[in-house]
Every structure is written in C-alpha cells, then in structure tokens.
Amino acid sequence: MLSRSGLSIREVSKTYMSRQGWTHAVERCSLDIPDHGFSVLVGPSGCGKTTLLNIIAGFDALSEGEVRLDGRVIAAPGSPLHPGPDRLVVFQHGGLFPWMTVIENVCYGPVVQQKMQRAEALEAARRLLARVGLSGIEQAYPGDISSGMRRRVEIIRALISPPKILLMDEPFRALDALTKSVMHEFLLRLYDAEPCTIFFITHDLLEAIYLADVVSVMTTRPGRIKKIVRINIPRPRSHKVFSSDYFLHLKDEITAEVHSEAVKAFEAGERELA
Amino acid sequence: MAEVINRVLGSPSPTAPQGSVATVGAIRTTLRKQRLQAIALRILSIVLFIAAWQTFSAVPWAIEIPSPWDALRAALQLDPEIFLRDIALSTYRVALGFVLAAAVGIPLGICIGYSVFIRDLVFPSVELFRPIPPIAWIPLAILFFPKIEWMIVFLTFYGAFFPIVYNTVAGVSNIRSTYIRAGKSLGASEWTLFWHVVLPAALPTIFTGLYIAIGVAWLMVVAGEMIANKGGIGAMTWQAYQTTRYPRIFVGMATIGVVGYLSSLVVRLISRAVVRWEQQ
Numbered sequence: 001m002l003s004r005s006g007l008s009i010r011e012v013s014k015t016y017m018s019r020q021g022w023t024h025a026v027e028r029c030s031l032d033i034p035d036h037g038f039s040v041l042v043g044p045s046g047c048g049k050t051t052l053l054n055i056i057a058g059f060d061a062l063s064e065g066e067v068r069l070d071g072r073v074i075a076a077p078g079s080p081l082h083p084g085p086d087r088l089v090v091f092q093h094g095g096l097f098p099w100m101t102v103i104e105n106v107c108y109g110p111v112v113q114q115k116m117q118r119a120e121a122l123e124a125a126r127r128l129l130a131r132v133g134l135s136g137i138e139q140a141y142p143g144d145i146s147s148g149m150r151r152r153v154e155i156i157r158a159l160i161s162p163p164k165i166l167l168m169d170e171p172f173r174a175l176d177a178l179t180k181s182v183m184h185e186f187l188l189r190l191y192d193a194e195p196c197t198i199f200f201i202t203h204d205l206l207e208a209i210y211l212a213d214v215v216s217v218m219t220t221r222p223g224r225i226k227k228i229v230r231i232n233i234p235r236p237r238s239h240k241v242f243s244s245d246y247f248l249h250l251k252d253e254i255t256a257e258v259h260s261e262a263v264k265a266f267e268a269g270e271r272e273l274a
Numbered sequence: 275m276a277e278v279i280n281r282v283l284g285s286p287s288p289t290a291p292q293g294s295v296a297t298v299g300a301i302r303t304t305l306r307k308q309r310l311q312a313i314a315l316r317i318l319s320i321v322l323f324i325a326a327w328q329t330f331s332a333v334p335w336a337i338e339i340p341s342p343w344d345a346l347r348a349a350l351q352l353d354p355e356i357f358l359r360d361i362a363l364s365t366y367r368v369a370l371g372f373v374l375a376a377a378v379g380i381p382l383g384i385c386i387g388y389s390v391f392i393r394d395l396v397f398p399s400v401e402l403f404r405p406i407p408p409i410a411w412i413p414l415a416i417l418f419f420p421k422i423e424w425m426i427v428f429l430t431f432y433g434a435f436f437p438i439v440y441n442t443v444a445g446v447s448n449i450r451s452t453y454i455r456a457g458k459s460l461g462a463s464e465w466t467l468f469w470h471v472v473l474p475a476a477l478p479t480i481f482t483g484l485y486i487a488i489g490v491a492w493l494m495v496v497a498g499e500m501i502a503n504k505g506g507i508g509a510m511t512w513q514a515y516q517t518t519r520y521p522r523i524f525v526g527m528a529t530i531g532v533v534g535y536l537s538s539l540v541v542r543l544i545s546r547a548v549v550r551w552e553q554q
Binding site: 057058059083084085087088089091093094095096097098099100108109112113141142143157 | 455460461477550551552
C-alpha cells in the first residue's frame, strides 16, 4: 500500500484557531502521487486545496497524519517545518523576485543551494530559456514582461535543477483564456520531454482533465478526497481531445462531483451568515 | 504591432503606417513632441510663479515686498565667497545628519520590522517620541550639547530619523509572504534570505523614507541655524531680517528652496540607480 517512491499523503488533517473558533481546513486526507505522475486536485474555492499544498511544501504545519516523499517523512505533527528545493512551488500570484532579472531568477536556486557555480548556472539558465523561446528577455525584470512570460519563467526557475516534486498552486488562475491555453501547451511539452512528479491545484475542470493523469476531487471544508478519476488520454495530448466523447464524459462526471460540493459550500456560507 | 503604435500615438486609426522603420520613426517623433511639451509646461510654471510674485510685490502692502528683481539684485550684491560658504555649511550639516540618521535608522528599522521580539521591546518607546515635533527639541538640545554645531547636526539627524525608521519598518514587515516562501523553497538559508529577499523587497519603501527624510533634514537645519546664528543659509536669512535687508530674506529662502530641491533630486537619482527594477 505505501509506495516507496513518489509522494504519499496519509490521513492528513489540519485544524487551526480562527476568530470563528476551531476550523477544520483539511480532514483525513489521503492521496498518492507516483513518481513522474501528474496529479491534479480540484475542488470548490476555500475547500483546503492550498492548505494541503502548503503542508506538502513545508510552509504550514499539519495537525495529524504524515506526508512522505520517496519514503522519507517530510511532514508530521510537531515536526519542524522545512521547505526546500526538493519540493518547489509555482505560486498562485507569482513568486518571481521582481528585483532580479529573468536570468538571475532562473539561476537563483542552484547557486544559493551551491549545486552549481554561478557561470555554470547562467549557462544552464540560458540554454533552458532558449529552449522555450525566452532568450530575448534574459535581462528584463519580471515587471517588464507579460504575465504569461512570467509564469513560464517561474516554471523554468523551478525546473532548472529538477525538484522531486513540482507543486503548482492554481498557477494559471489570473491569466486570460488565450494565454492560459498557451501555458497548457507549454507545460505539457515540458512534461512530455521530461516527466517530473507534479501536484497541481485548480478549480478549472477542463484544465484539470487536459493536464492530469489523475484528477482528485476534494470535498468542501473540511477538505477530504471524495473521488479519484483516472484520465486515460494518451500523451502527447492536443487540443483535439476537448471535443472527444471520452473527454466530455469525464467532464460531466467530475463536474457533477464538484458541483454538489460547491452547492454545499455555498449553503454552508449562507448558514454562517444567517 | 499596430495596436502598440496606436496606444503610443493615442490615435485608434486602423491605417497606422506599416513597416518597422517608418513606425519607429513616427513613435520617436511623437515621444519627442510630448517631451518638449512637458519641458515647455515646466518652464511656463516657473515663469507664471515669477509673474505672480512680481504682481504681489507691486501691491502697496503695509511693508514693502521686494520684487523678483530686488531679490536678484540683492543676490548679486552678496559676497559670493561668504554666500557659497553658507550653502556649503548648511549642506554639510544636512548631509551629516541625514547619513547618521540612515546609518542608525535603517538597521534599527530592519530589526524592528524583522523581529517581533525587538518590535515589542523598542517600538513603544519610539512611538512615544514620534508625536514630539523635532523643533520642540531645540531647547533641550541647546542645553545638552556643549557645542552649538552638534546641536544643529543633532536636530537634522532627529528630523530625518523617524521617516527613515518608519518606512524601513513598513518595508520589511509588509513583504509579500510569497517571496519569503519562494526563497526558502529555493534553498535560501535564514541569512541569505535576508540579503537576497527581505532587503531588496524593502528597498523601494526604504528609499521613500529617505526621500521624505532629506526634506525634513533641511527643515531642521534651517530652524537650528536660525536659533544658533553660527553660519549657514538659515542664519543668513535670519540676519537679513535682523538687519532689515528684506530682499536678502528672499534670497535666503530661494536658496533653501533650490538647494533643498537639488538634494532631493540626488536622493531620487540614487534611488533610481539602486531600485532599477521599479522603473515606469
């Protein structure tokens, strides 16, 4: 049952004190992401998806359960937080450092971890940026490039020295539909070339099905895994799958699951206000 | 491309000139025109001000108000050596007080912003001092400092200190948590995180503090010099009043304005060179 490689989330709960008293953000959540698997977690807003990601990343403590990465415990109740380069995060609102140029941002990880010399890291960053067609903006600051480019640079920054798992927290949420679809192609091509283990959070169901090997549906707060759906669409994938019967069937299935949770969340919210 | 040109040219014309050379030329011409217009407006602002002053001085008030020309004549009558020495002395006092305030204020602000322990320990006392206007310190400063020079520098230091501390605290404590998390996640240790993430993220706000502080430093140097009467532009202006050479008061005031503006400009230029990523 316990897989040795990949990420294993076992019975994880997170409770915290807030103004309304004790809040159960995540409750007895279990999920396995095999090595090189692309796992997407969907669920209504505020269901605890980001809390779970922050626990895996080492930003937040958990109350119960444990998280293992390649068999090693990385989060357990009471253990100190240690975020690190084995679990890199692509942030919801963008995490590039605005005071560093694009290339400095991309080089930052390997240099600060002393995995590479500066010159070596610059060379690797240049090669990687060139491969994804971003050579022209090496010396630009993040504030001077488009939001789609910023997202791509942030992904490249995370992959220059590959982490054991890439954690993506609704990374394309703020993008317009067109840029978003460009980003999907970008991410899929990177994944096809070098599959890495990815844990991806979104509430966009089409995005989830298009990208994932496995889509997990989370319940409304307290968040639990309600359903796990395997996506058997062969890779490399293209936009054509959007109109296939299989895709539409999956979409209906997952929409029904998420919709009922969203309704529950909405009604719970109304009760709280009443 | 056409969209960009339309935005720059400000015309939604669908028949924007095609071809990169022609369009770049068109954009340049438009930009140059806008720039010239801006410069012309700024010159006009000064001209209008002088005209207003001239009109104001022509009104028969109870005392005679010197006209811009009276002030100019008075400026030309000054001994240039003494005048320049006064400017240099005031500038030196401002620079010394300002640099000391930055040297103490920025590290202190960083500590207060970074550590809750230090914040709770130090900030309440800092808050007690803040409502006291710097000018209210003049009597105590005269009594305390054996040399009048130290009193003046202390006042400039004190005036510059609070804007620097407050803005540094704000800059450090309002950093987006995402940057800290990104830094930790990329493998930065506590110490490198401070140098690579916390400090650069706070720099724009720290410079806002420095910009405000240089203005307060000039305010305080003039007040101190007027009391001390030991050289500097403040003392010169005050002596002009005491010896009833009124046009010279205007020369003093105008000089403070110009030199004060120039020192703000220096701070802004340094800020632009350091905070390169926040342009436009």
